[in-house]
Amino acid sequence: xxxxxFVAAGFTVAGALAAMVLRNLIxxxxxxxxxxxxxxxxxxxxxxxxxGLAQIFVYAGAVxxxxxxxxxLTQGVEHSTRPAAAMDWAVGALLACGVFAVLAWAxxxxxxxxPIPAQPSDAGVHAIGDAMLHRFVLPLEVAGLLLTVALIxxxxxxxxxxxxxx
Amino acid sequence: MNPLTGxxxxxxxxxxxxxxxxxxxxxxxxxxxxxxxxxxxxNLNLIxxxxxxxxxxxxxxxxxxxxxIGVAAAExxxxxxxxxxxxxxxxxxxVDQMNAMxx
Numbered sequence: 124x125x126x127x128x129f130v131a132a133g134f135t136v137a138g139a140l141a142a143m144v145l146r147n148l149i150x151x152x153x154x155x156x157x158x159x160x161x162x163x164x165x166x167x168x169x170x171x172x173x174x175g176l177a178q179i180f181v182y183a184g185a186v187x188x189x190x191x192x193x194x195x196l197t198q199g200v201e202h203s204t205r206p207a208a209a210m211d212w213a214v215g216a217l218l219a220c221g222v223f224a225v226l227a228w229a230x231x232x233x234x235x236x237x238p239i240p241a242q243p244s245d246a247g248v249h250a251i252g253d254a255m256l257h258r259f260v261l262p263l264e265v266a267g268l269l270l271t272v273a274l275i276x277x278x279x280x281x282x283x284x285x286x287x288x289x
Numbered sequence: 290m291n292p293l294t295g296x297x298x299x300x301x302x303x304x305x306x307x308x309x310x311x312x313x314x315x316x317x318x319x320x321x322x323x324x325x326x327x328x329x330x331x332n333l334n335l336i337x338x339x340x341x342x343x344x345x346x347x348x349x350x351x352x353x354x355x356x357x358i359g360v361a362a363a364e365x366x367x368x369x370x371x372x373x374x375x376x377x378x379x380x381x382x383x384v385d386q387m388n389a390m391x392x
Contacts (some may be wrong), residue, residue: 128296132295132299135303136302136303139303140306140322142322142326143319148316148318148319158326159329161366162303165333166333169337170303171339171354172365173351174358178358181362182325182329182361186361189366190318190322190365192369193318197318197372197373197377200376200377202380211313214312219309219312223301223302223304223305224310226301227298230297230301234293239290250346250367251348251352254347254348254349254351254352255355258352264378269363271371274363277370280370280371
């Protein structure tokens with residue numbers, strides 16, 4: 124538990140919280156980028172450099188920008204920036220607090236029984252590539268197929284009705 | 290104290306924030322964002338258990354997290370594509386007003 128962890132965790136939680144409570148949708152997406160970048164810092168701090176970079180590229184880069192594009196694409200329609208009714212809000216927040224309480228209780232109780240880990244290890248890109256192209260080559264191919272299908276599907280879905288037949 | 294605790298608590302907090310967002314916000318875009326936060330919390334758990342687990346040299350946690358990121362990217366693309374199509378039809382992104390199939 125180091126100082127750098129607390130800084131990165133603070134950015135992550137602050138960004139995520141802001142993304143969920145701010146009124147302006149664009150501000151929400153910008154806060155989301157901060158949260159994802161903070162999480163990438165946590166990954167780097169854990170020694171998973173490649174996952175941290177993937178987090179920055181995919182989440183802070185692609186997913187957040189995609190969300191911003193969708194907000195702008197649906198500019199003409201009415202955006203729901205109003206908060207939920209006070210009752211709904213209270214129920215949702217209460218449920219989330221309850222879930223966090225149960226998870227935190229399980230973590231604190233459970234981790235105390237685990238042995239303290241011995242030596243840190245690093246996830247070098249070489250080792251990741253080796254595992255990806257040997258043990259995980261089938262999931263890799265399936266993931267590639269899934270991404271191709273998903274991107275074609277997303278374009279077809281977002282197309283206007285008239286263009287689809289052309 | 291086991292260093293794993295801090296990471297797992299951070300992941301639990303992130304998951305709860307995402308859950309609260311999905312439950313309280315009425316904008317479909319922000320509900321998708323909340324789901325992304327929950328997926329990120331799961332990824333953080335995978336990486337933390339890989340790092341402090343019994344056999345980090347096998348890279349299982351890292352690979353799981355990488356595939357999870359890939360699937361989440363596909364999910365975000367399809368989800369937002371559906372959202373654009375729905376918003377064009379019903380002229381709103383408020384999930385409370387998407388009630389055409391309400392019984």
